[in-house]
Amino acid sequence: MSSARFPYRLIATDLDGTLLRSDETVSQRTRDALAAATAAGAAHIVVTGRSVAWTRHILDDLGYEGLAVCGQGAQVYHAGEHKLLTSVTLDRQLAGLALAKLEAEVGPLALAASRDGLHGEVVVGPGYRVQESPLPVVPFDDPAELLSAPLNKVYVQHPSLDDDALTAVARETVGGLVDVVMAGPGIVEILPLGLSKATGLSLAARRLGVKSTQTIAFGDMPNDIPMFAWSAHGVAMANAHDDLKAVAQEITASNEHDGIAVVLEELLSR
Numbered sequence: 001m002s003s004a005r006f007p008y009r010l011i012a013t014d015l016d017g018t019l020l021r022s023d024e025t026v027s028q029r030t031r032d033a034l035a036a037a038t039a040a041g042a043a044h045i046v047v048t049g050r051s052v053a054w055t056r057h058i059l060d061d062l063g064y065e066g067l068a069v070c071g072q073g074a075q076v077y078h079a080g081e082h083k084l085l086t087s088v089t090l091d092r093q094l095a096g097l098a099l100a101k102l103e104a105e106v107g108p109l110a111l112a113a114s115r116d117g118l119h120g121e122v123v124v125g126p127g128y129r130v131q132e133s134p135l136p137v138v139p140f141d142d143p144a145e146l147l148s149a150p151l152n153k154v155y156v157q158h159p160s161l162d163d164d165a166l167t168a169v170a171r172e173t174v175g176g177l178v179d180v181v182m183a184g185p186g187i188v189e190i191l192p193l194g195l196s197k198a199t200g201l202s203l204a205a206r207r208l209g210v211k212s213t214q215t216i217a218f219g220d221m222p223n224d225i226p227m228f229a230w231s232a233h234g235v236a237m238a239n240a241h242d243d244l245k246a247v248a249q250e251i252t253a254s255n256e257h258d259g260i261a262v263v264l265e266e267l268l269s270r
Helices: 015-019 028-039 052-062 092-106 163-174 197-208 222-230 242-247 259-269
Strands: 010-013 043-047 067-070 075-078 083-087 110-115 122-124 151-157 178-184 187-192 215-219 233-236
Touching: 010 015, 010 197, 015 215, 015 259, 028 043, 028 259, 043 052, 043 197, 052 067, 052 075, 067 197, 075 197, 083 197, 092 151, 092 163, 092 178, 092 187, 151 163, 163 178, 163 187, 178 222, 197 215, 197 222, 215 222, 215 259, 222 233, 222 242, 233 242, 233 259
Parallel strands: 010 043, 010 215, 043 067, 215 233
Antiparallel strands: 067 075, 075 083, 110 122, 110 151, 151 187, 178 187
């Protein structure tokens, strides 16, 4: 298998709902397919909405030593050296203004934020629903605490609007100040204007000497749309959001059924 020549020089994979199964593990079949593709000349890069602090343990478990794009493109991280290479922060004054405008439009929001840095905490305010996970969060009660330290992004939830509706109204209301993305179920994020997975991926690819035309990308959520637009070939998982499937060149099996491996094995067998 590994003697085959792989048609892409870079494999960009999202984590949640894509590379990871629901129990946050990577199947042996997918690990083997990625190993075969890298032996055949490709580099694998993780591109995730998670901050470095929430990604590092997964990369360590994979024995992953390359670059990773974290925080929705805000952070380029060297896993082998445990070093943050680049970091983009959200202007806190702009974030405060955007939140005020959005709450004036839709009423009170439940809020959380991802702090900047290698060990940046995720701080969670009253009423914010955190998905069951082993990942650490730090609760806060004082609203001033949200914007009290440099951060990469703010998470917003609404008591009655669903993710798609909240994303749409937020883009309409504050889209000129910040970027708004839906990154997963219950995860709507406010980011620095112009930041996306594509900006982080292009920075990392430049460091690796790889072009967008040499990249295949895998994802499952609307926040992967810019990464698909940047890459030569975008592959949506069977479990992907309809908005991502609409712009994908290919749809593979779900994250639970080794969708990444299915595509890589087929490319390696050609």
